[in-house]
Amino acid sequence: MSTETNILTILGESIKPGEHKEVNFVVANLHTSSPVNVPIIIERSKKPGPTVLFTAGIHGDEVNGVEIVRQLIAKGINKPKSGTIICMPIINIFGFINLKREFPDGRDLNRVFPGSKNGSLASRVAHKLITEVVPHVDYVMDFHTGGSGRFNAPQLRIAKANKQLYGLAKVFGAPFVLYSKNLNKSFRNTCYKLGKPLLLFEGGKSFYIDDIVTNSGVNGAKRVLHHLGMLSSKFKVSTPKKECVFIEESKWIRAKFSGMFKASVKINAKLEKGDLLGNITDPYGKMNYFVKADHSGYIINVNQSPVVYQGDALFHITTKL
Incomplete structure (x- = not known):
């Protein structure tokens, strides 16, 4: 764990203990030559302690994650009583401007880490993040946030x-913790190789801000900061309503027919084999297919799209805890 008794220098800016500073993360202008300002908000305590980085918006359409980091800043949770907190609410500003998952070059930022100084636009952003921010x-x-139309239960x-x-x-203290391998060229895997512990939070769906998911992310961040001795004493730390469930394996239930779809179960629910999950109908009232659970488990993702095609993923249900 690093101690902070001296000046922190990020992206050419120096921040002393006890200082606040916004540092601009600049990679490229828009195609109109307009500059793009991507602020990194840095808050340092005079008291030494660890440095924590909060990030969101690796995918431009995942606005719920952006909202979580925004609330950490707006509520002053990012002002530590010890150590340093760095907030990057939007990493993929180019995708966020257009509300698209990828960069303008079509690349998924979370599949190009650690990036390259002379590579694609996405690769350059990844390289700058890994070489100039993460080492500190x-x-x-x-x-x-979950994919378009598919709502993730709050989970790590x-x-x-x-x-x-x-x-x-x-x-x-998220409701669920899903064991998953570090994907090659992802931000998480790159941080792992650099010896930087990373908690990846998923919750909600794209283009949508959900209060329950947001609260889960904010409260979880507060608990970790409290655990590290960094949370200001003016903030209360809540105890999770239920102990988090650790998930080893899970399975998708897919649509057997195309049609109009409506789920009838809530996210986070615990199911038994044979329970009704929802139904698929056709626009003409001739078909009504009931989707039922083929095994017991917790629902950790629900497809909320009103129209589905045969083979589409409808429900993600745990199979082994």
């Missing part, structure tokens, strides 16, 4: 057999 931090919390994703992340995940 001790912990990372990265906030994501960590690699199995990592005792440090397991402990931090229990402190965070």
Whole structure:
């Protein structure tokens, strides 16, 4: 764990203990030559402690994650009583401007890490983040959102057999912790290789801000900061309503027919085999197919699209805890 008794220099800007500063993360202008300002908000305490990085918006359409980091800043949670907190609410500003997942070059930022100084636009952003910001931090919390139309239960994703992340995940207190392998060229895998523990939070769906998901992310961040001795004493730390469920395996239930779809179960619900999950109908009132659970488990993702095609993923249900 780093101690902070001297000046922190990020992207050419120096921040002394006890200082606040907004540093501009600049990679390229828009195609109109208009400059793009991507502020990094840095808050330092005079008291030494760890450095925590909060990130969101790796995918431009995942606005719920952006909202979580925004609230951390707006409420002053990012002002530590010890150590340093760095907030990057929007990493993929180019996708966020257009509300698109990818960069203008069509690349997924979360598949090009650690990036390259002379590569594609997405690769250059990844390289700058990894070489000029991440080396200064001790912990990372990265906030994501589910895909378009598919609503994720608030959950953390960590690699199995990592005792440090397991402990931090229990402190965070999300309803679910899903064991998943670090994907090649992802931000999470790159941080792992650099020895930077990263908690990846998923919740909600694209283009949508959900209060329950947002509260889960904000409260989890507060618990981790409190655990690290960084949370200001003016903030209360809530105890999770239920102990988090650690998930080893899960399975998607897919549509057997195309048609109009309506789910009849709520996210986070625990199901038994044979329980009714929803139904698929046709626009002419001739068909009504009932979707039922083929095994017991918790629902961690629900497809909220009104129209589905045969083979589409409808429900993500745990199979092994």
